[in-house]
Amino acid sequence: GCRAHRSAGGALVANVLRNGSVLLQWGLRHWGPPPRPAAALRGFLLNCSWDGTYTRFPCDSVELGAACRDYLLAEAHGSVRYRLCLQPRYAPPRPAPPAQCVEFRVEPAAMRDIVVAMTAVGGSICVMLVFICLLVAYITENLMSPALAR
Numbered sequence: 001g002c003r004a005h006r007s008a009g010g011a012l013v014a015n016v017l018r019n020g021s022v023l024l025q026w027g028l029r030h031w032g033p034p035p036r037p038a039a040a041l042r043g044f045l046l047n048c049s050w051d052g053t054y055t056r057f058p059c060d061s062v063e064l065g066a067a068c069r070d071y072l073l074a075e076a077h078g079s080v081r082y083r084l085c086l087q088p089r090y091a092p093p094r095p096a097p098p099a100q101c102v103e104f105r106v107e108p109a110a111m112r113d114i115v116v117a118m119t120a121v122g123g124s125i126c127v128m129l130v131f132i133c134l135l136v137a138y139i140t141e142n143l144m145s146p147a148l149a150r
Helices: 111-149
Strands: 002-006 012-017 022-026 041-051 056-064 070-073 081-090 100-105
Touching: 002 100, 012 081, 012 100, 022 081, 022 100
Parallel strands: none
Antiparallel strands: 002 012, 012 022, 022 070, 041 056, 041 081, 081 100
């Protein structure tokens, strides 16, 4: 279960998973024709930023190897708008192509998770109250009654 968000050029896809993590995937064919052998791919540069309640936070640049085609962004914040940009880096003399950017919002924790947790806690409290009531009834019936009979 995930929602896919594509960059305008189609090279970068952000798969936002239900658990709050984001799997980034990309391919080189969307950046144009393959480079000449002299201009070898050196890697990728990933930049990101996200909008908080009051300010915009830049993420540190992440350098990825040339063989990488995916990256997992674990524990993304809910209800926050992210902008992730990926740019391939080539050896000179080839200039770097423009970055592919994708924007998305991570959904907050599902309400059903909260309901399940509250139901579990409420059920535990109910079971505990039943045991307390049974204990009070046992004490009242067996310990108090003989004292009153004498």
